Amino acid sequence: MGKSQKKRSMRRHNPVRVPDSHLPKGLAAASSSSNKTEAVLPIIKKIENADPLERKWACVAVSNLIHNDPSTRRLLQGKNVVGTLIGRLTDSEEEVVVEAAGALRNLCIDGGYEICAEMYNKNILAPLATFIPKISSVLSQYVDSPKTASENAQKVVYEFSENVITILWCLSETSNKALNAVNDLMLVPFLMAFLSSRDRLPLTTVTSAAQCLYVLTDDNPPVGDEIRANLSYVSCLLxxxxxxxxxxxxxxxxxxxxxxxxxxxxxxxxxxxxxxxxxxxxxxxxxxxxxxxxxxxxxxxxxxxxxxxxxxxxxxxxxxxxKSEGNDKDLKHSPRPDHxxxxxxxxxxxxxxxxxxxxxxxxxxxxxATLPDPVLDPSIDDDDDDVFVSGDADDSAMDETPDEPMALDEATSHNSTxxxxxxxxxxxxxxxxxxxxxxxxxxxxxxxxxxxxxxxxxxxxxxxxxxxxxxxxxxxxxxxxDVQAGQRVWAAVWAALAAVGSPADAAPGSARAAVWDVAVGVLWGVGAVWPGQIAPEEAQVQALVALCDARRDDAVRVKCVGALAALAQHPHPASLDANRIIASYLLALLAPGRTGTETMLQAVESLIDIFADEGAPAEANFRAGNVLAALAGAVEDVRRAVKGIDRKKEGGRELRRHGEEVRDNLVAFVRYRRALGV
Structure with missing residues (x-):
């Protein structure tokens, strides 16, 4: 069985509050889907008005216009609202700067990667960098002598700090380039100051600092090393x-x-x-x-x-x-009150x-995620491939392989926690x-x-x-x-998926499709813990096959194959029909070009598991379906697929090693089955 998906392949962004992936792209589409088109252009112009009150009003209005409204946000983006607001971060009036930072912060939270990348490319970090020492100085003053400023003045500073910190947090998850630029700002002392003084500061501001630090410590050695080296920081976090x-x-x-x-x-x-x-x-x-x-x-x-x-x-x-009925006209063309x-x-x-x-x-x-990474043998040569032949060749070509197929995870099981x-x-x-x-x-x-x-x-x-x-x-x-626990989890997952809807009806990239893609991993995991204990149902088999056929992502297809294999191992005679259907489907996945290499390897592993016991009821399907000949005929295709894995690509070395194990097990399984003479 493959390893768990415990490492993120990309940095995690703060959740987008209003997903807009369903909206059509382009300025014209945004204009047609927004009911605030007429208000956008006047507000953009007012952001650069000579009157500071107009500039402040316009910055506030941007936040109001985008509230739960991705269409209007995209329309504003098309009018360069990001560049215009970044320009206001160097405004001569502090109140305009504060409101511009607030609008940019809200754009970050509601817009996600795309808008954060635009901010980074338009050099938002330059003005933000100038704010950090100023905020630190004022923060120290307020913490040491809280009566030196009015309550309203402190409120403005704390809200401004929260806005700046949130923008930095979002930018750090935009790309590695942006993360490195944020690292250069040396934010750890700045952020830890908020956490250390948490009992004297607004909780919302402290929480923003913690959220930013949570992101910056995620697989980011410069920040992690700096915090670990400071015992007072660690004690505070504890x-x-x-x-x-x-x-x-x-x-x-x-x-x-x-x-x-x-x-x-x-x-x-x-x-x-x-x-x-x-x-x-x-x-x-x-x-x-x-x-x-x-x-x-x-x-x-x-x-x-x-x-x-x-x-x-x-x-x-x-x-x-x-409550809003009758009030729309009053609020339509003016910013909402702060209350x-x-x-x-x-x-x-x-x-x-x-x-x-x-x-x-x-x-x-x-x-x-407690599974360890497999231990790779650096002595293995990239070109150290035995030559395997198809089932039509003489068995002597397989003489150097083991007499019994080894357990697929045997090489790493001693490292498991x-x-x-x-x-x-x-x-x-x-x-x-x-x-x-x-x-x-x-x-x-x-x-x-x-x-x-x-x-x-x-x-x-x-x-x-x-x-x-x-x-x-x-x-x-x-x-x-505890077989009942596994069966209960299996049933609960399918109950949830029934509410999500059919995989065929889930649009690619939609939330429904994403749930299917991750839920099938749970099914595979349950089947791996309780192999042969889950009775197959026709609708479930069909759904898993449909999902596997609908996806081009090897990671998802591997999970589907693993879940199908769990169902195919159910030993009851009533499950033989499902065993036959699943085995036939998995054999089809071994055809060259039918699927990706990882899915092919998982199909091989699964077929070996399904027919590992020649005394099981499924043996009838093994013989009737001529599975042995099909597996023997696939040896050469599997060998070529494994040989074609590029170890220089990310994850390639591990996949190549795993592929070589699967190849060896396939050859051993074929030889073992032939030796039985049944």
Whole structure:
């Protein structure tokens, strides 16, 4: 079985609050889909007006126009709103600078990679770099002597700091080039100052600093090394991580508590990014996962009800709609007041709660990913390939291969870490969090940020389950006896997928398609822990075949093949028809050009597993389907595919090694089966 998908192939961006991938590209399309087209051009002009009040008003208006409105945001982008606002960061009036930073911050959060890349390319880091020492100086003054400035002045500085920090956080996830540029700003002392003074600063600003640090410590050695080398920084993070409790979406007065929980979860995430810690740090001898992370993370994912969150959002949206009737004309051409309604605050609290759960799940996904990387033998020569022949050749060409097919994971099993003992505690909340609500994939959504957050939670929950079961597969004895648990997880995943919809109906790149792609990894993991224990159902087999055929991504297709193999191994005579259908499909995947190399290799592994026992009921299908001849005939094609793997590409060396193992096992299996003479 392949290794778990425990490493991200790209940097993780803060969740886009209003996904707009469904919108057509181009300025004309944005103009036709926005109901605020007439307001855009006057606002763009006013950003550069001679009157500072007009400039300030226009910056505020940009934030209002893009609120939950990706069409208008794209229309503003087409009018160079990013470049115009960056120009206002050097405005002579401080209030204009503050509002411009706020508008850019909101564009970052609502726009994602594309708009952040545009900001980086238009050199937003130059003015931002000048703000950091100024903010540090004022922050130190306010912390040491809080009475030196009015409450309103402090509020402006803290909000401005939050805006600058959030922009930096978003930029650091845009590209490696942007990340390196942010690293050059040496932000660790700046950000840690907010965390160290958290009891004297607004929680929202401190949380933004923690979020930025969480991103910057993710696989980023310069920042990680700097923090690990400072014992006071580590101690501060350790204190922050000691959070207990969970956000409660039903409690309308819990905004501060929810932000405090979010800060604690971020502290956990930063510590996990930084681990392991070298002595003399006191945390070096601590079991980070068991003693610090799990006690904080498990309550966060166990105490939230997605259905209650959905019901709360529907209630707030309904009240908003009722109150807004008759007020549209008054608010249409002017910025909204800073004061937020109870409904807006309620929606924000729900979103904060859901995003905190998502963050906790992301960290838990890393905790669950306990499979080690395989140990590669550097002595293996790239050209050290035996020549294998098809089934029509003499068996002597296979004489140097083992008499018995070796276990596919035998070479690395001694490096496997114990299965996560916390899984039984984590299982129930995860199975609840994968179940969609009526808002999870709603289009159009009555509240897009909630829909986005729910989709992200489903994805993170599936990823967490996937890694957990791959970890269990490395040491299956801990779970193999509890067959009912595996069957219950299998049923829960299919129940969730039924609510998501058919894979054939999920548009490529959509949230529904993404859920299918990650959920099938859970099915593969369950099948690996409990092979032969899951009874196949015709609809499930058809869905997995349809998904495999619909995808061109080898990673997804490998999962599909693994899940199908788990069903094909069910030994009951009633399952023989499914075994025959699956085996026939997997054999077809061995044809040259039919699929990618990784999928071909997984199909070979799966067929060996399915027909490993010549005394099993499936032997009848093995003989009737002439599987041995088909496998023997595929040896040469597999050999060529393995030989064609480029070790110089990312992951190529590992794939080549794995391919050579599969090739050897295929040859050994064919020889062993022929030797049986049955």
């Amino acid at each position: 204190e922050i991580s000691k959070v207990r409790g969970a956000p409660d979406v039903k409690d309308k007065t819990s905004a501060a508590e929810e932000r405090a929980v979010a800060l604690g979860i971020l502290g956990c995430g930063i510590l996990r990014n930084l681990a392991p810690f070298p002595p003399p740090s006191s945390i070096a001898s601590v079991d980070l996962d068991k003693e610090i992370l799990l006690p904080a993370l498990l309550p966060a994912v166990s105490s939230v009800s997605l259905q209650e969150a959905t019901d709360a959002v529907r209630g707030f949206v309904q009240l908003q709609s009722e 937020k309604s109870e409904e807006e605050l309620g929606l924000e609290r729900v979103e904060t709660s859901l995003r905190t759960v998502q963050l906790a799940l992301e960290i838990l996904t890393g905790v669950c 114990p299965a996560p003992l916390f899984l039984p505690t984590l299982l129930e909340p995860l199975l609840a969090l994968i179940q969609p609500t009526e808002l999870s994939f709603s289009a159009p959504s009555p509240h897009p940020p909630t829909t986005s957050a729910l989709g992200a939670i489903h994805m993170a929950s599936f990823e967490c389950l996937s890694n957990a079961f791959f970890a269990l597969a490395a040491a299956p004895a801990a779970a193999a006896s």
